[in-house]
């Protein structure tokens with residue numbers, strides 16, 4: 001090895017699509033239409049079509065998408081919103097932004113998504129919405145979550161930031177709840193060349209409110225009809241995303257092949273691998289293994305030139321910033337165990353065969 005194996009490698013991807021990117025970005029530069037505009041509108045149409053929803057509204061990050069989704073659902077101070085403690089900080093932060101209280105449900109030991117057997121236990125009069133996270137790119141148990149939401153008249157907001165293109169019973173994530181939220185952060189499966197996000201929905205009222213709130217709450221006549229934010233998407237990001245969206249399905253297939261190869265090579269080891277159920281298509285934004293001596297393995301791999309990551313070392317209920325909620329160590333044992341044992345390995349369409357073999361050989365050796 002004469003160079004380290006990166007955790008994410010966007011350079012090769014860029015080289016593959018460079019000429020198309022140049023043209024797309026140059027067209028935006030020539031138009032001098034730098035914010036929202038036709039590029040964003042076109043990408044919204046294409047992304048709605050891709051996710052199988054009526055509307056996609058672009059914003060400046062996945063976090064903003066979650067924030068506006070909660071506002072559109074009317075969630076505010078005094079309300080509870082249920083989510084998992086084992087996710088990226090943004091999922092819970094958005095609940096705080098609207099003044100509501102995050103209520104956590106542990107993840108399932110097999111899928112590492114929301115444990116729907118524990119969901120009803122935490123629903124009360126204050127509960128307004130559920131945010132399932134399609135962790136690592138594997139869809140959550142949406143049938144069960146939607147059934148419980150219907151029973152208690154709750155809204156369902158999918159955090160699909162890691163799962164562009166993932167399928168649940170042949171439907172795309174983002175089309176399964178009331179609202180879907182996506183991130184186009186560069187390292188995500190569909191990544192911009194900067195920050196970006198989108199909201200998807202079939203509900204015209206939500207679509208309308210979200211598209212006004214991302215731009216100061218202004219209507220088409222320029223009147224401020226509600227409070228809003230500067231959450232607009234840059235045209236250059238939309239132009240880049242339009243180029244990349246065409247390749248997303250082939251990139252997902254390549255990721256799935258890499259995941260299948262890892263699975264095969266780890267078959268007779270004591271490594272716990274990610275699972276995929278019959279009813280879903282995992283898009284492997286993250287390929288996370290579970291091992292007993294994670295920190296030791298991690299250190300040795302890094303010494304061998306293999307860059308890894310840990311998603312996530314601290315579950316949200318144990319973060320200092322969530323202490324006020326009153327949770328303690330031991331409340332969500334599956335999340336806490338995964339936080340100690342999870343290790344994310346390099347996975348991307350351009351991960352080379354020799355590099356992947358080198359990673360596996362060293363893990364099995366250690």
Ligand SMILES: *Cc1c(COP(=O)(O)O)cnc(C)c1O
Nearest residue numbers: 061062063088090091161183185
């Ligand atoms: C990346 C991510 C987000 C936030 O997206 P940003 O675009 O970084 O704001 C939210 N939820 C999950 C699960 C994520 O992985």
